[in-house]
Amino acid sequence: MTPALSVQDLTVRYGAFTAVRGVSFEVPHGSVLGLVGESGSGKSTVARAIVGLAPAQGAIRLGDADLTGRRGRAARRRVQLVFQDPRGSLDPRRSVGDSIAEGLRGTGRRSARVAELLELVSLDPSLAVVRPHQLSGGQRQRVAIARALAADPEVLIADEVTASLDVSVQAVVLNLLRRLQRELGLTMVFISHNLAVVRYMSDEIAVMFNGRVVEQGPAGEVISAPEHPYTRSLLAAIPELGAHRLLSEEAVEASVTARPAPPPGCDYRLRCPVGPAVREDRAICRTDDPAAQAGQRLHLAACHFAAERTALAPVNPG
Numbered sequence: 001m002t003p004a005l006s007v008q009d010l011t012v013r014y015g016a017f018t019a020v021r022g023v024s025f026e027v028p029h030g031s032v033l034g035l036v037g038e039s040g041s042g043k044s045t046v047a048r049a050i051v052g053l054a055p056a057q058g059a060i061r062l063g064d065a066d067l068t069g070r071r072g073r074a075a076r077r078r079v080q081l082v083f084q085d086p087r088g089s090l091d092p093r094r095s096v097g098d099s100i101a102e103g104l105r106g107t108g109r110r111s112a113r114v115a116e117l118l119e120l121v122s123l124d125p126s127l128a129v130v131r132p133h134q135l136s137g138g139q140r141q142r143v144a145i146a147r148a149l150a151a152d153p154e155v156l157i158a159d160e161v162t163a164s165l166d167v168s169v170q171a172v173v174l175n176l177l178r179r180l181q182r183e184l185g186l187t188m189v190f191i192s193h194n195l196a197v198v199r200y201m202s203d204e205i206a207v208m209f210n211g212r213v214v215e216q217g218p219a220g221e222v223i224s225a226p227e228h229p230y231t232r233s234l235l236a237a238i239p240e241l242g243a244h245r246l247l248s249e250e251a252v253e254a255s256v257t258a259r260p261a262p263p264p265g266c267d268y269r270l271r272c273p274v275g276p277a278v279r280e281d282r283a284i285c286r287t288d289d290p291a292a293q294a295g296q297r298l299h300l301a302a303c304h305f306a307a308e309r310t311a312l313a314p315v316n317p318g
């Protein structure tokens with residue numbers, strides 16, 4: 001069956017800087033793909049490329065429809081993106097109800113539909129008349145979700161939707177999203193740098209590092225038998241639900257300008273706990289790109305030594 005969303009060999013370049021390199025994945029109807037990886041790994045760029053907000057090379061398809069270029073404009077409306085900070089995405093001058101109604105496709109029954117959508121995200125319909133600043137962060141994020149659902153999307157992309165919220169509110173919003181996903185059979189791309197959160201939400205997980213997917217597979221398998229040392233490091237450092245590290249804009253800026261061109265060999269080798277920095281015999285990591293043979297490995301792992309995982313340090317999935 002044709003997947004709901006298919007991304008093949010997606011590359012995104014900003015001038016000389018390549019933010020996303022050769023990313024491929026498919027999301028079947030009604031399932032959730034989790035994208036996880038550290039800050040700057042390219043997760044949001046993938047999301048933005050899908051909805052036409054980043055310059056994409058490669059193939060992006062929604063069912064049978066091409067999502068790229070000018071021809072993809074109409075189809076791109078069937079993909080809705082919910083961002084990290086709803087303060088930035090909700091117009092402060094408009095009422096909650098107007099913001100949600102903006103996403104509605106047809107005319108007529110608008111206020112009734114807005115009320116239904118508010119109830120769907122467990123908000124009181126009377127909140128339709130208030131402005132976003134009168135709501136809590138968690139309530140605002142629910143409004144953003146309701147607005148995305150108003151468009152009756154075929155795919156919902158949730159990009160760090162809980163990162164700006166307090167821990168207790170994060171759990172509420174995550175549970176809401178998971179309930180909606182199940183009840184409505186939503187197809188989702190769920191993005192977070194928190195592997196615990198991604199594990200909770202996803203059927204499949206794709207792990208990104210430095211603009212590439214370095215491992216992907218069924219969520220349970222990637223968590224219980226990770227093949228790539230980077231995935232193992234994420235697992236070992238699994239934060240409590242919501243213990244987020246927010247980078248300042250300055251730090252992000254510095255990481256872009258200071259990042260050297262990728263070295264030959266494996267991108268991850270300088271930090272790899274089982275790579276040439278600690279194992280002198282692993283010179284291949286310095287010379288050969290392990291992504292080249294990823295297709296031959298379980299979970300498409302971009303690691304020359306992926307198959308040796310059992311011999312490596314045990315991981316504690318927390």
Ligand SMILES: Nc1ncnc2c1ncn2[C@@H]1O[C@H](COP(=O)(O)OP(=O)(O)OP(=O)(O)O)[C@@H](O)[C@H]1O
Binds near residue numbers: 019037042
């Ligand atoms: N418009 C742009 N111009 C230049 N570089 C960009 C642009 N957008 C993103 N980048 C760079 O691309 C890289 C990937 O960024 P992206 O926002 O996709 O990462 P991310 O995985 O979503 O990180 P985070 O977890 O912090 O949200 C970063 O180095 C970022 O600075």
Ligand SMILES: [Mg+2]
Binds near residue numbers: 044160
């Ligand atoms: Mg991001």
